[in-house]
Amino acid sequence: MSRYLVRRLAFAIFLVIAVSSASLVLARLAPGDFVASSLGGQASAQEMAQARARLGLDKSIGAQYVGWIVAAAHLDFGQSLAYDRPVRDLIPERAANTAILALTAIVLATLVGLPLGVISGSRRGGVLRGAIRSASLVLLSMPPLLTSLFLVFLAARSGWLPIAGMRSAQTPDGGALLDLIRHLVVPAAAIGLPLAAMIERVQAQAMREVADQPFVLATIARGVPPARVVWRDALKPALRPVASVYGLIIGTLLSGSFAVEVITAWPGLGNLMLNALRARDVYLVAGCAGAGAVFLAFGTLISDLALALVDPRGRV
C-alpha cells in the first residue's frame, strides 16, 4: 500500500510540473505579451522595452523557464504581472474558493442522487421510478454550462438569490456565512444537479444488479422487511460502482466549475486562469494550470483510496 502511494505521489508531482511547465512555455509562445496588452497603444517602444526588462520578459524562453523552475523548486512561483502579487499568495485563495464550490456540489450531488438512485433502482415500475428516471435524463442532458445559465435566469427573474460573485459588498443581516451560502446556491446547484443525475443512474444500475443476487432473495425469505433489505443489505454491495464514479467526477468538477465560475462570476481558479490567459500573465497561467493538475491528481488519489476502503478486492 505504501509503495503504491509513493508511486502515485511521484506521478502526481510529475504531472503538476509537466502541466505548469507546458502552460508557461505555451503562454510565453503566444503572440503578444503582458506589456503589449496592458500598456496598449499609448506607450512608446522605449517604455515598453523598459517594462519588459523590469518584468523579466526580455529574456529568452529558455532562460526564463530555467529561472522559473529553479525558483519554483524553492516554492517561489513568480510574481503575477497583472495582479502584482506573488502567485503563491494568489492561487491558494482562489483554489480554496473553487474547492468550496466543488465540495458543496459533490455533497449536494450525493445527497440528492444516491437516495433517488436507490429508490429508482429497487423498483420495477411505478410513478415515482418513472419521475426520477425522467428527471435524471433531463438533468443528464444539461451540462453545468446550461444548468447555470438556466439557474441564473431563474434567480434573476425571481430576485430570490444573488446571481454573481461570492460575497455581498456589505455584510447583510444574518452574517457572512449565510451570505456565502446564498451566493453558493446557484453555482453549486449548477454543478451538482447534473452530477446527481449521473450518480442516480449508476446507483440505480448497481441496485438492479445486486437485487438479482441470491443473498437478497435469502434475506427477504428470512422475513426481513423490504425497506430494510433495500436500504441496508442491498445498498452496501451496491455502493462500490458509485464509489468508482467519484474518480471520474473530479474531472467533471474541474471542467464544469470553469463554465459555472465564469457565468456566475465566482472568484475561483477557473476565472483566475481565464483572466491570466487574457492578460498574458505567464507565471499566473502556469500557477493556475499547475493548481488544476494538483486538484485533479489528489482528487483521483483520494477517490481511489476511498474505493479501496469500500471494496477490499481493489486494494493494491
Added chain:
Amino acid sequence: MNRFGVALVAIACVTALAAPGLAPHAIDDQFPGLLNAPPTLPHVQDDAGSWHAPYIYRWRLVNQLEQRYEADRSARVPLAWFSNGRLVGSADDRQAPLLLLGADSFGHDVFSRLLFGARISLSLAAVAAIGAMLIGGAIGGIAGYAGGATDDLLMRATDFVMVLPAMYVVLALRAVLPPVLAPAVVFSLLAAIFALVGAPFIARGVRAIVRTERGLDYATAAQALGASDARLLVRHLLPAARGFIAIEMTLLVPAFIVAEATLSYVGLGFPDPIASWGTMLHDASNIRFADFPWLLSPAAAMFFVVLGLNLALEGAPEGRGSGIESLR
C-alpha cells in the same frame, strides 16, 4: 435505440442542413429599430374574431431605454410563403420582419442565427468526433495489436492525456494562438484540439477489444491463411470494436458541442460575423438576458440535441463510466 431521441437528433441535423431555405433572414441581416425585440408570433385570428391566413403584427417601440415593444394591432402583415428562395418570411421584410425567436441586441434575427449556428456547432462536434475516432482507433488498434513496449508507451501517453485537466488544456492551447483568426482556421483548430483530447477515451477501449479478439480462433485462422498484420487489424479485429466506438462517439459529440459553447462563451471561439450556439450565448451574456429570455434559445437547442443523443443511447450497453463526461 430510442426513436424519440433519434428523431430529435435527426430534426436538428435536417434543420441545420436546410438552414438557407428555412431561415427567414441572412445571418448578418440587422434591424436597427428592433434591438432585443420579442418574438413575433404568427396569428390566425384578429381581435374582431375573424380568421385569416397566418399573419404577424409589427413591433412598435414604446420605451427606448428598457427596449419594450408593443404590437401594432392596427395593420396585419401577412406571411409570404416560398418567396426569395426561403420557406417563409414577412411580406414587409424591412418594416415588419418575421422574428420567430425575437431579435438580439444587435437586431439580428435569433431564429435564423440559431439555424445557421446549428451548422457550425453540430458540424464541429461531428468532425471532432470523427477525428477522435480515427486517432483513438489507430492508437488503440496499434497498441492492442503490437503489445509489449509499444503498447506500454502508447497507453502511458493516453493515460497522461486523460488525467490532464481537460478544460484548462483546451483553454491554454486555444489561448496560445492569436485571439482573432479566420473562421475556417478556428474551426479546424478547435476540431483538432477536441479530437486530441477525446481520442484517449476511444483508444483505451479499442485496445482492450483488439487484445481480446487477437487471441480468438478466427484471428489465428486469418493469420494462418496469410493475412498481413495490417489486413488482420483493419479488416478483422477493428470491426469488433464498432459497437463500442459508436457509443463513445455518441458520448463525445455532446461533450464537444458544450466545449465549443464554453470556449465561445468566454470569447475564445468563433469571431464575430459567424454565429455558433456558443457565440450567441456570448452575446446574450453581455446584457441582462433575464429580461430577454429568447436570447437563451441556443441553450435550449443544445439541451434538445444532447437529450436526443442521450435518449438514443438508452438501452445500449452501458458505455457510461468511460470518463468522457469529464470533458463537459
